[in-house]
Amino acid sequence: MKHYLFSEKMKMADLILANYQLLYVLPYFEIGLRLGESSVKQVCEKHGISVSFFLMVCNLYTFDDYTPDALSMSQIPMEDLIKYLRNSHTDYLETRMPKIIDKIMHLVDCCHLKNGEMLKKFCEKYRKEVITHFNYEEEKVFPYIESLLKKEKNAKYRIKNYESNHSNINVSLNDLKNIIIKYLPAECTVENCRDVLIDIFLFESDLYKHTLLEDRILISLVARIENMFDGQ
Template sequence: MKHLLFSEHQKMAELIHTNYRLLFVLPRFGIRLGFGEKSVGDICRTHDLSTSLFLLVCHIYTFDDFLPSPDQLDSFTAEELTCYLHRSHTDYLDNQIPEIRQQVLALAAGCEARNGRILERFFDDYSREVISHFNYEDTVVFPYIHNLSEGRLSDEGYSIGQFEENHSNIEEKLGDLKNILIKYLPDSLPEASRNRLLLNLFLLEDDLSKHSLIEDRILVPLVEQLEEKTR
């Protein structure tokens, strides 16, 4: 796989052509399209970003079996990583989920009342679970990491191991909603609208899966190293 990996010398546009799902990643680093022929390194320096962290995230989004080395984990700070993750949460809650909800409501309006309520309820229940999941990370996990970065261990004995044990994959719960759309709603619904909603649900599911991998493969081992140093 090594010869396929991205590098800071590549043009940023090449990364997007290689994997269009990196379009989800760019705004979470504050990068906007229109970067011309600039390289990854040029763009990261312009935005005062860790090139190593940016490339790690791109690799996880592109290669399913990618695992960062210990040296790679030492090339950026935990604060830089949690900043990216927090901006990801904001993107999901302020952009992706509200946009999909509007599609759900539009499709539900064309269903029988009972089917429409079921569709709305499934998505709203899922949205509440996502909000709760992200709120826990923003208010418990990230402040813990911030204190750890400054050399302070939790007084309550909290550790990143507790986060790892209870880390749920929120993207899995989208399966029920997709099955409702695929299997159970009447075929009289507008096909284009249903397919568009399904496509966006599949994209959200895949994006959330990559988000979870970043936490499992980068955040957890990085914080474990911090815990070891602090102790």
């Protein structure tokens, strides 16, 4: 299946045309549009990003059965990976999640007073869940990795601890989808719900890929650095 994957000679614009969800990925790499006819390689070099890492993310976002090979995984610059993850966290927390909650607040107005209150509460709880989740990564996990990169030893923390803390925030999102599709009153018309549902679907699939990136790639890379340290 390898020949189906994106490659560095392809035009950057063609990647977006093939999978519009990459529109969310570009800003995380701090790449803008106005791509012209530039190839993936050219754009990455211009922005100082590792081409193989960029392609890996795009392939992961686009092809469900894609699993990166060990060699290209070992070549990912950890700084690029963390910068990418940080940028996406900021976007999730500051733009995408608040946008979804704002749109649900409009739906609250169509509901019976008390039902609306319930929905509001659910959203508040969800907001807190997402914030806690990402703050944990920003405040505990990333600084730990950065200290590893500076070759500082940290006896207490291990990346294994992080895996078990990785609560699945997609479960609540899925609940929200079910509630909107199945149980809102008739006053909330399809036209009213559609927008937020599409946002949720997109956010959900984005989070899913984001989780893959953290669970499969980040964790195994960090575990390797830890092993190198322990072996010393």
